[in-house]
Amino acid sequence: MNAPHPPKVAGIDSTVPTPAHTVAPVPPAPGTPPVPKPPAAPAPGAVLQDRLAGWVSDLTTLHELTERLARTDGLEPALQELLRAGAALVGARRGLVALEPADGLGPHTTIGLGLGRADLGHMETVPRGALPYDTGGTAAEIVHADLFAEDCLDPRHREVAVRLGYAASYALPLTTDAAARLGAVVWLYDEPAEPNERQRHLIGLYVRHSAEHLARLLEVERTRACMATIAEELLPSRLPRVAGVQLAARHRTGPRGGGDWYDALPLPDAALGLAVGSVTGSGPSAVAAMGRLRASLRAYAVMEGEDPVAVLSDLELLLRLTEPARSATALFAYCEPALRKVTLAGAGHSPPLLIGERRTEFAETSVSAPLGMLACWEAPSVEIQAEAGETVLFYTDGLLHRTGDPMDRAFARLHTAAASIPRTLRRDPGAIADHVLRTVLPDGLDSADSEEDVVLLAARFD
Structure with a gap:
């Protein structure tokens, strides 16, 4: 008579007890290899842990990347x-x-x-x-x-x-x-x-x-x-051709757009007006202010360019009335190419550099405050007498600031760069400006993103 089976429960396999008369298993004969046991199934918890470890590893990798x-x-x-x-x-x-x-x-x-x-x-x-x-x-x-x-x-x-x-x-x-x-x-x-x-x-x-x-x-x-693009459009699209002088300009704009600018315009009596300047700040407002200031200086230069002090005085008055919260540096030069004479005035701006075969020196300009810093600006003008083949290099302070050096060392680096210009390049003002840029700002600093704009304007007299 068969023994009764215990009832089955859904999802659970009931265990049948071993009958008392079951024969014990026969031990294997000597020398017989043991029968391998089937591999044990992994526990559900271990599988879950492996999956969690894989997910954590993936998330960590994605986070790092x-x-x-x-x-x-x-x-x-x-x-x-x-x-x-x-x-x-x-x-x-x-x-x-x-x-x-x-x-x-x-x-x-x-x-x-x-x-x-x-x-x-x-x-x-x-x-x-x-x-x-x-x-x-x-x-x-x-x-x-x-x-x-x-x-x-x-x-x-x-x-x-x-x-x-x-x-x-x-x-x-x-x-x-x-x-x-x-x-x-x-x-x-x-x-x-x-x-x-x-x-x-x-x-x-x-x-x-x-x-x-x-x-x-x-x-x-x-x-x-x-x-x-806006900053470039506000600057001269091309430099004028004036007998007795060759011109070249280089401009590097910061990522947010800055207020550094330059200009060159023919004036009556075969004269030439040259200007460089910088407006404080960056971004669209600085670019717009730079455009207004440059346009105003052109008008003043045409009316009274032979007197650079008067030009900058008018510009200072305009800046105080229209841009009271902003200041600017500027340098304006009235050039007479036939005489190789330059009359200039500066407002808080770095002095130009004279580059020639027999001398490389900074022009001795008077110390003056930037435009908009004093109730009334005025500083005496100075005259530079260039020799045939010499170049007058105008620049903005961004050239010095991008070096990361103190100002005295930056000026020394600029002077060294100008003095080391090869003789074969001195006939080309563009080559002179490029050499100065590469030497003062090596390792791509002239084109790298920087908060500082850079402007160079070179005028070589025949």
Whole structure:
């Protein structure tokens, strides 16, 4: 008679007790290898812990990568960081990002990782619709797990892939809710491959965050470009041609736009008016004030340019009446090229530099306060008698401030740079200005982002 079974409960397997008459298991014979036991199933808690550890690792990786991206303060460094971090996430070695804002306002650029300029040029020869990163304006990814196994691959794309040595690609669009499409990024594999599900999830999160950061940097870049364009438009588009003197100017604008300016205008009796100056502050208001001040000085120069003190006195009165909360430095020179004579007056401005074969020295101008600092400005003018072949170099204080040195050392650096100009360059005022810029501001400081504007105006007398 069979023994009764205990009742079954849903979800639980009842255990049947071993009958008392069950025979004990026979021990294995000597020399017989033991029978391996089946592996024990992992406990549910251990599986959950492994998953949590994987999630924490992924979140930590994303946090570190996004922190590195957030520390970039320029568009190009951010694009480079996007390529490097993305390559690590998807297991690729090379890639490129194409910045092509959908609004058409630019800037448009293509940056490669592990790809030279020639490689990027080859990539651009692929028809637009066949590019590995052309998502067609959609938010979808583009996966080419094995390019050479695809029958519908564009022939030119196949040629470029063979030339550059990549066999697979993975691309994602750069899109944001506010700025729409910014471009696309693609990573290239040397062998047939594609990212797995986990890698796609991570790179998708990272690229979405990157697109938002790039959109902010893009807006900053556009603002900087706009300010630089406005500042350049307010300055002379070309320098006048006057017999007996050659002119050259160099201008470097800060990222927010500054108030440094220069001017050169023909005056009656074959004379020439030269001016440099700087308005305090930065941004749109400083640029606008600079434009108003320069336009006013031109009018005063035409009416009474032969008296530089009168010109600056009128300018000081105008500044106090129209810009009471702002001050400015200025230097105006009345040049007579036929006589090689320069009469100048300065208001808080650095003295010009005379550069010639036999001398390199600062002009001895009188010490005076900037415009708008005193109730009434006036300072005596000085005369400079230049020799044939000598150059008078005007500049703004931004040239000295960008060095980061104390003013006495900055002046010494400027003097040394002017004295070291090769003889072959002294006939060209543009070459003189370039040499001074490169020497006083080495290692790209002349073009790097700085709060200080830089202006150089060189006048070489025949």
